[in-house]
Amino acid sequence: MTITIEYYLILSAFMFIVGIAGVLTRRNAIIVFMCIELMLNSANLTLVAFSSYLGSSVGQLFVFFVMTVAASEAAVGLAIIIAIFRNKLTVNIDDINILKW
């Protein structure tokens, strides 16, 4: 038995759907954010797995860029959450619905 690439892809798919379920079910904006980070990480796992099995560095380079985007996204998103909390004193996304039609 050897570890083929399918094992990593299945693990990554599982983590991705856990992230989807978390985003759709949780009501706390910070936890929704953490689930988005989880989904980004599962995509990273796929990129690294393919890069390692193909013997090419480009996939790992893209993981580097994804980390950059995730860091800036986390900074801006958490600043938005703080700004919302300052105005409405809640981070429950059921109460933040002024843009809802």
Place this chain on the structure above:
Amino acid sequence: MNLEIIFFIVFGSVAAISSVLMITRNNAVIAALYLILNFASLAGLYLTLNAQFIAVAQVIVYAGAIMVLFLFVIMLLRPENEAKFLQSNPKVKVFAFVIAGFVFLQLMYIIFFSRPSNIITKNLDASIEAGTIESIGYILFKDYVLPFEAAGFLLLAATIGALILGKKKIN
């Protein structure tokens, strides 16, 4: 059983279980700690894939910087605990799980239908060579200089945006 299989089973099961535990906890701090555990086990998986640089960057950037930011925001806001999982509007949550299961079935179909392991087999030397900082740095500063500069600009823009959004009053 060689070492790669053992490492994959240990780190993979820790990653899967900690992600499930993360989305089912009521308390935001405990969820964040489970996410850190998930990131750390992902770093272990990267090491078994011979991606040393990415494993180190994962621990420093994700488990270090980003999660500290999350924990700080949780500490500042002190969000109230949610109701127990599946107790508040269970219909929406069941629907969410149906959607997630559907996506999972699609991904499984793609993986088992295309069978990438038939055409991609691991070449250990090339895999080790691809993960070193030397080859990543070479390709980053030779072919991908423009995306690198764009990433730096993105970080600058994100810093300024976070500062402005965090201000109490914008003049």
